[in-house]
Amino acid sequence: MRNLLRAQQMRAADVYTIENEPISSIQLMERASAAFVEKLASLLPLDGLSVLVCCGTGNNGGDGLAIARLLYQVYAADVYVWIIMYNDRKTEDFEVNYQRLRALPIPIKEIAEAESYPDVNQDVIVDAMLGSGLNKPLAGNWLALANYLNQTGKRTIAVDIPTGMAADGNIAATWSSIIAEDVITFQRPKISFVFPESARLMKRFHVVDIGLNEKFIERLPSDFIEVTNQDIREILKERSPFSHKGTFGHGLIVAGSENTMGAALLSAEACLFTGAGLSTLCVPKSGFLAMNTRLPEVMLLERGKQIDVVKYNALAIGPGLGTGEKERKLLKELIFTESLPALVLDADALNILSIEKELLNHLPMGTILTPHMREFDRLFGASDNWFERVSKAKEEASKRNLMIILKNRFTFIAAPDGKVYVNFTGNPGMASGGMGDALTGILVSLLAQGYTSSEAAILGCYLHGRAGDLLAEEGFAVIPASQLIQKLPSTLGSFL
Known part of the structure; x- marks a missing residue:
């Protein structure tokens, strides 16, 4: 039996792994991004594929920046990056991966206003904007951006969870999110993925192991258990x-x-x-x-x-x-x-x-x-x-x-x-x-x-x-x- 974790517990597992493996947070992010890209390569022919990676400025966005770099370096994908600048907060790991990405000839576009969306001409969108920390519905600029990207009709792959989707179970009918054909999630499925309401927001999910400490995860209290x-x-x-x-x-x-x-x-x-x-x-x-x-x-x-x-x-x-x-x-x-x-x-x-x-x-x-x-x-x-x-x-x-x-x-x-x-x-x-x-x-x-x-x-x-x-x-x-x-x-x- 394997515990299914709530978002806060998964973050605790990140912290425990960083402190006890030991591994730095940026190294763990690199490991997660590599696992994402490896799984993505099993779903799509990446060589020469045109990909738009949409990144927030938190750790989910940091994952996206690392994914963009790996797609370019390992698979020679035609990569474009949007950085969504709807606030001034940036995590340290986002900043590290941003500097790494700037050393490569990858076009980066900062999106600061809802009216300034460029056309999306790429084959695939990778959603790495908000991650699992969201606990309220999308609104304002974020809602407008999600609606715009959904209307492009492009195949969308979400990093860990679609932007705007609740992670811990109850998916309200009024919530909107990025609609993902595939979600590549880390270590465990999100609890919300197993409920039928998730079907309007995502078609499939795939779980990749990023080496979080399993003994710690299994010690955490959980009332949802995965049968293996x-x-x-x-x-x-x-x-x-x-x-x-x-x-x-x-x-x-x-x-x-x-x-x-x-x-x-x-x-x-x-x-x-x-x-x-x-x-x-x-x-x-x-x-x-x-x-x-x-x-x-x-x-x-x-x-x-x-x-x-x-x-x-x-x-x-x-x-x-x-x-x-x-x-x-x-x-x-x-x-x-x-x-x-x-x-x-x-x-x-x-x-x-x-x-x-x-x-x-x-x-x-x-x-x-x-x-x-x-x-x-x-x-x-x-x-x-x-x-x-x-x-x-x-x-x-x-x-x-x-x-x-x-x-x-x-x-x-x-x-x-x-x-x-x-x-x-x-x-x-x-x-x-x-x-x-x-x-x-x-x-x-x-x-x-x-x-x-x-x-x-x-x-x-x-x-x-x-x-x-x-x-x-x-x-x-x-x-x-x-x-x-x-x-x-x-x-x-x-x-x-």
């Missing part, structure tokens, strides 16, 4: 040579109705392909033929028959279930059953909870809820933005001792300990029906195998997204849930 590949390797349990189907538990999925049997099938298939020793699906009898034909390995239990929960190690309820009187009664009976196994609630189970909210107070400790945005808002109340929604998920998970998986491009996993684990796997090709059903099957399978609810939530979200990423790497632009499920065994195998 290494975390998954540490959580996953290797199968021992003498294990058998009983070793890997028995998962039960209560799902499906006459017209939504596909949801039940996808969940059961994902449970099977994620490695549960035994998988049972509780569906209406009308679905038995389809299930036996598609999934002969999955056992069937007729809906309406008595469910002996003690036979199972984990239980998932909801995909395609329906929200009628019978389904509400069934959910209530299961929630109030003694010795209930590890529990996952999804889809219609969540819709029933949103109608009968008193049931939330009776969920067993560690229950996993998997809402998308609308389901979450029905359960816990509407939110004005995603930062507020995630904060609410964190509060509810702590108060009720639940795991809440709030599904989005970057999935938020709110845990009872007050932490929000952010899953970065997954891609837009996965935006198709049935993906939530597949995730439910993955989760119940992992719970059945003996993973804790925290481990199952973190591992399940990562594997779900990673399987989609592997398919995208194979050329799949659109990924059906059934195709992703087929990829789960090899995805698991890649970690063992």
